[in-house]
Amino acid sequence: MENRMTNAYCSFLIAILITSSACLAAESAQSQPQVATITGEIQSPTSREIKFGYESPSALEDSEERVALDSLNRFAFELPVVRGTLVRAYYNEVRSMFFVEPGDSLHVVVEEGFADSSYSFSGIGADNNRFVAEWMAEFGRSRLDYEGLEAEDFKRQVDQRRRDQFEFLAARSKEYALSSGFIDYAVAHFNYEWANLMISYPTEYRFANGEDNRDLPPKYYDFLQEVPLVDEQAIGTMDYRIFLERTLNWEARERRDEAGPFGRPSRAIGQPPRDRGELGKMPNPFRRPKLSEMYDLSGLELAEETLAQLDALYEANRRPSLSQMVDLSAVGLLSDAQVRLDLVYEKKRLPKLSQSFDLSVFGLSENAQAELDSLYEKSKSYSFFTSNNVEEASVDTTGGSVAFYLPLEIRQDSLKKEPPKLSEKLDLSWLSEPARAQLDSMYEHPQQPKLSERIDLSSLGLSAAVQAQLDSIATPTGIVTLESWNSFSARYDLAKEKLEGRVLYWFLAEDLIRGFKRGSKFFSWAKDKWEEFQEINPHPEYTKVVQAALYKALKLQPGQPAPEFTLYDLDGQPVSLSQFKGQVVLLDFWASWCGPCIGDLPDLRRIKKKAADQPLVFLNLSLDTDDAAWREAVDKHEIEGVHVRADGWGADVAKSYQVNSLPSYYLVDSQGLIAERLRRMSDTDEIVAMIEKSL
Incomplete structure (x- = not known):
């Protein structure tokens, strides 16, 4: 009932605010790009440069431009737009948001600093941006702690956030002359942010709690009926693409799951189970994948019964115990004490x-x-x-x-x-101070136990050779080659069935672009799909963008010259990639604030040890914008190798290597050619073999 009331309120509000927005938005989505202009001045500036980021007219790629202040502290920036879009502005590392539409001529005066509340707006689009400034200050981005957060409490919070935002829009629309295009954008953003949070809750809960939430309300997925899957007006909004991905993944996984009496489920997206009894019989589409679904175990020729037992053992031992990550015997703990500590660690809470x-x-x-x-x-x-x-x-x-x-x-x-030390997470007062300090030190760089160290494979009657094969296959790298691959491919096919119109081709185009940027298997798949896409896509602007992405990706395929660069090391000396010809280079893009980057350090150390006799250079390229933070992280984590730094995501070297996430790794052979783009460092033996092959 509450959801119906919310929907009715939102519908009534929008009917009052605008009567022709859908028509206007549809026309905008199909029109040619027009210019929008942002001009302004900064009083008492502390920097001479502003960086603007925005989506391209196709809504398929980000563009970035740096604009310098003139002698009068003024700036001017033009961008092509086909629909209302948010523009990110970075000044002194502070991010602010503007909204522009085709033909807008927005003028901004920054009275002090560069925070939303210090702006004075004038020109075309001024009222839209007054709203954005107040809305950003009031709401920001949603942050939730999912540990122990039950579904009803979660839903109450996100429902309230959406209601608050609509009420905020209704109140400010009486004060500001908001454009119809802006109202369309705001409504789409509020709805798809909410829907994205809802569709993501089961996964977020699992990550935070280490187990599935088996108590979802029977009508939880009713929310999928409240927002359309196909919505051209939402193209380019912050959460729509993510919502589509996660919702299509949801149904794709449900279709793959043959458990339960329904076999291949026939329910369409947005059709929830009819009653609690049906919910109890259905497969959980957000359940954690089984081991046999995550990795390709077909080559082991295991019996179905053995696979089922293996899956059950893995499910019961997903989270490694403390004693598997840290050698507790090194501090003199006997087996009884280790079991005690494992039990305490299992019940630890997230930091306060x-x-x-x-x-x-x-x-x-x-x-x-x-x-x-x-x-x-x-x-x-x-x-x-x-x-x-x-x-x-x-x-x-x-x-x-x-x-x-x-x-x-x-x-x-x-x-x-x-991050709190182990001794701050757990009560270790019964240990000596030296033992606590040693445990804290080891916990900073935990080991990643093999599958055979986490579960007793011998209990399944598996030979030592098969156990070794399982250890080799069941790594994070293996997940990328099977589970992610299956999800990616299935989602693409399902999109062709569930989406339509411009939304369909926009979605497929971005999946192709992402496929080009991933490993060789994804690249080959995307290249095959590209041939089909050219034949069925009626929107030439999407074909043009995908084609450009393909040409760009081809430059980074194995056998192509690695892009040259020169940066400066910790001593201020120039370092060029070309100076390492004759040696294999493991190029590591990282940053001090990147948790997964630090998490890979133990594997990198193992690679260095295993390849100690090889002419191998670890070239660590930080994207830290803060020089001091970079230096401090190198010292703190004792990161070995050659160290250079580029100034953030917009640096030329990051663009040349198409680095969109961290960590990112490339292996460059002794001739200066790209050998492979590595996904993760956990399969150290395979990477060492690649290094030897690259000499």
Whole structure:
């Protein structure tokens, strides 16, 4: 009933705000790009450059442009647009958002700093941006702590957020002359952000809690009936693409699952189970995949019964115990003590707010911080807001949620504490101080146990040779080659069945572009699909973008020359890729703030040890924009190899190597040619074999 009321309210609101927006948006989506202009001035600037980021007219790729201030501290920026779009502006590492439509001529005066609240807007599109500035300050991006967050509490929070945003839109529409295109964009964003959070909850819950939530309400998936799967007006909004991916993955996985009485489910997206009894019989489309679904075990020729037993053992031992990640015997712990510590570790909680952030800046006493931790444990969410209107740091707990408000000069990143040590997560007071310190040190670089170390494969009657094969196959690299591949391919085929019109070809085009950027198997698949896409796609602008992406990807395929670059090392000396010819180069794109990058360090050390006799160079290329943070991370984590730094994602070297996520790895052979783009470092033996082949 509550959802129906929300929908009715939203429909009534939009009917009042606009009557012809759908027609206007449809026309806009099909028109040729027009120019939108953003001009402005910054009073008392502390930097001479602004970086703008925006989606291309095709909504398939990001574009970026740096604009310098002139002698009068003014700037001017033009971009091609076919529909309303958000533009990201970065100044002194602070991000702000503007909204422009075709033909807009927006003028911005930044009175101090570069925060949303310091703007004065004029020109065409001014009211839209006044709304954006206030909306960003009020809502920001949703942050939820999913540990222990049950479905009903989660839904109550995200439903309330959506209602609050629509009420905010209704109130501000009386104050500002919002354009019809902007209202379309805002409505689509509010709805698809909400739907994206809803479709993602089972997965987020599993990641946070290490197990599936088996108590989803029987009508949980009714929400899929509230938002259309095909919505041209939503192309280019922040959450629509992600919503489509996750929803199509949801149905693709459901179709693959042959468990239960339904065989191949015939329900379409948006049709939830009819009653609780049906829900109990259905396969859970968000369940964690079985081991046999994650990896290609066909070459082992295992009996179905053995595979089922293997899957069951894996499910019961998914999360490695502490003793499997850290050698507890090294600190003198006997087997009974190790079992005790494993049990305590299994029940550990995520860090409290006071463990994650330095709350002293808010003037909170220890008792007040403890109360805040208690509130956070119940609400499972917090938000940070930075504004020039905030004179001093403060905390607001109205409504049971935690919101931190910071003045412009205090950055959220500066409040982050180092991840808690093991001795801060667990009560290790029964151990000696040297033992606690040694455990803390080992826990910073945990081992990744093999499959045979996590489960007893011998109990299945498997030979030592088969066990060794399983250890070799069951690695994160193996997941990429089977589970991700299956999902990617199945989603593409399902999209052709479920989507239509411009949305279909826009979605397929981006999947092809992503396929070109991944490993060789994905590239070959995408190249085959590309031939078909050219024949069926009626939108030439999409064909043009995909073709450009293919040509770009071909430059980074094995056998092509690795793009040359020259950067500076820790001592300020120039380092060029070409100076390492005659040696194999493992090129590692990373950053100090990248958790997975740090997590790969133990595997990188193992590779270095196994390839110690080979002419191998570890060339670590940081994308840190903060020089001090880069240097500190190299020292703290004792990262070996040659170190250079490029200035963030927009650096030429990051573009040349098409680095869109971290970590990213390339293997460059002794002739300076690309040998392979590596996905993960966990299969150390395979990577060492590639290194030897690249000499």
